[in-house]
Amino acid sequence: MPHLSELHGAATHLAVVAIPLFAILHFVRRAGRGGAAVVGAEPWALGAAVLGVAASGATGLLVWGQAQTELRGQHFRLGNAHFWLGIAIAVLAVLAAGDWWRSRRADGVDHRPVIVPILAVLVVVGVVVQGYLGGRMTYEHGVGVYDGGQLAQSATGASRLHVALATGTPMVQAGKAAFSAQGLGCARCHGDLAQGLRAPPLAGGRELPDFRRVHQHGLFPSSVVTDRDFAAIDAWLKTLAPAGRRD
Ligand code: HEC
DSSP states (O other): OOOTTHHHHHHHHHHHHHHHHHHHHHHHHHTTOSHHHHHHHHHHHHHHHHHHHHHHHHHHHHHHHHHHHHSOGGGHHHHHHHHHHHHHHHHHHHHHHHHHHHTOOTTSSSOOOSSHHHHHHHHHHHHHHHHHHHHIIIIITOTTOGGGTTHHHHHHHHHHHHHHHHTTOOHHHHHHHHHSTTTTOTHHHHOTTSSOSSSOOOTTOOOHHHHHHHHTTTTOOTTTSOHHHHHHHHHHHTTSOOTTOOO
């Protein structure tokens, strides 16, 4: 389901493109190169940069609420750093825009604001760091990942499997249910009978390290799908004839 916080991703990209673009155009023009095209493009890039910063800030506040409730303990420092760096970038960008505008000459050609180059470099560095921090928040900690995304099915599928194993359901039967689209959903990629679909066939069984190599840092971290869970699934996979030997 779409929700509002992904607008932050959309909005930041305007700033991410426009800020370095402005910096490049500004330095090119100061170096006396690029001609009228660069002179004409520079104010547009600056306008887009300021608009991008404003849009990033406004949409960032939507995600900020989620960071408060989704980053546990010390991890919240990441959110704080991202927040204050965002404010700093916005202030520097507005200062740069103000200085650029003030030093504009009537002919609009030869103006050389003093602090804009320094601010431009600072803001570009800030944007890179900000993107890294935002990436950590999203991709490592899942801030703004609505309803847990695909990982939610891993959690419910694993807990169903744990209950089945704890209540004495035979391994093969519990593993088969876990493999299905209603369980951990392996079947959605590997095929209902593990015959291979978008993902390789698993019929005949696979080793735990192969499973971990592919899925540990993705859908099935070992904190959610345990070695025993895999063993149950593998017990079922072993009952299936490997591809090419089905007769
Ligand atoms: C979203 C799709 C998807 C789901 C769901 C999925 N897999 Fe996979 N899996 C893949 C893909 C793609 C590969 C091949 C990746 C590669 O080899 O780099 C793979 C590879 C594997 C491998 C290694 C195969 C080999 O021959 O080395 C194992 C084992 C495996 N998956 C087990 C599972 C199990 C068990 C589940 C369910 C708990 C599961 N997978 C769910 C996509 C999926």
